[in-house]
Amino acid sequence: AQSVTQPDIHITVSEGASLELRCNYSYGATPYLFWYVQSPGQGLQLLLKYFSGDTLVQGIKGFEAEFKRSQSSFNLRKPSVHWSDAAEYFCAVGGYMEYGNKLVFGAGTILRVKS
Amino acid sequence: NAGVTQTPKFQVLKTGQSMTLQCAQDMNHEYMSWYRQDPGMGLRLIHYSVGAGITDQGEVPNGYNVSRSTTEDFPLRLLSAAPSQTSVYFCASRPGLAGYNEQFFGPGTRLTVL
Numbered sequence: 001a002q003s004v005t006q007p008d009i010h011i012t013v014s015e016g017a018s019l020e021l022r023c024n025y026s027y028g029a030t031p032y033l034f035w036y037v038q039s040p041g042q043g044l045q046l047l048l049k050y051f052s053g054d055t056l057v058q059g060i061k062g063f064e065a066e067f068k069r070s071q072s073s074f075n076l077r078k079p080s081v082h083w084s085d086a087a088e089y090f091c092a093v094g095g096y097m098e099y100g101n102k103l104v105f106g107a108g109t110i111l112r113v114k115s
Numbered sequence: 116n117a118g119v120t121q122t123p124k125f126q127v128l129k130t131g132q133s134m135t136l137q138c139a140q141d142m143n144h145e146y147m148s149w150y151r152q153d154p155g156m157g158l159r160l161i162h163y164s165v166g167a168g169i170t171d172q173g174e175v176p177n178g179y180n181v182s183r184s185t186t187e188d189f190p191l192r193l194l195s196a197a198p199s200q201t202s203v204y205f206c207a208s209r210p211g212l213a214g215y216n217e218q219f220f221g222p223g224t225r226l227t228v229l
Contacts, residue, residue: 009155032215043119043205043220044158051215090157094214099173100146100165101214105157 002027004091004106012112013081021076021109023091032094033074034103035065039087047089050074061085086113117141119221121206127227128196136191136224138206144219146209147189148173149181151202152223158205164189165212196228 003026013019025031032051036044048059055067065076074091091106122137140147148163160173164183178200180192189208193200204224209216 004157034217036220041223043222044207044218045220046217049215049217097214099160100148100163100171101212102148102160102163102173103158103214103218107155107157 002104004093006106006109008109010110015083015113015115016080019078019081021089023074024072025093027093034092035076036090037087083113119219121221121224125225132196138189139187140208144208144210148207149191150205153202198228201228
């Protein structure tokens, strides 16, 4: 079955430090991969997505992610974190799925930024 | 474009009460869905619709009903609320069935069942 694992429930980084959020997926074919961000009390906003081609994708707010097929990973990175990046981040995999090609979400990683 | 809108933002119910969570989108999207979000569990699909007049069950449909009489609206009904339904509910839409399409999410409804 398809699944997404985000190993870190919470991560705390200092403002200005670099960030990497981990995501591993299980899917039998070429996946469509997404990162969403949820600010407190808000809905989910798409940060970036991977369909095919260049394995390093750029997103909004200075985020990027790299697809590594051999590791079944799609880690999210940012070179310098800002206090406004504090939020919960969800990795998701899509493709030819049950339930009308549903998205499968990870459990999320909560990012705290300390000044 | 308002995108995906949900009402209410907050709701408190007593066990056994019923209510409807409203969801609307103005992007003419075919696919709409309802998720519940619980701590440590990500988002789980409750029901979905691939077009007006077509609905189907998702992963966790028990205790919920949906209908899709128009492309724009996709209400979620709780038939007899239970404390286990305390959660944050998100409505989402996307342009088509293909799995590469971005999903757009509403702001959520935080529901507490006492």
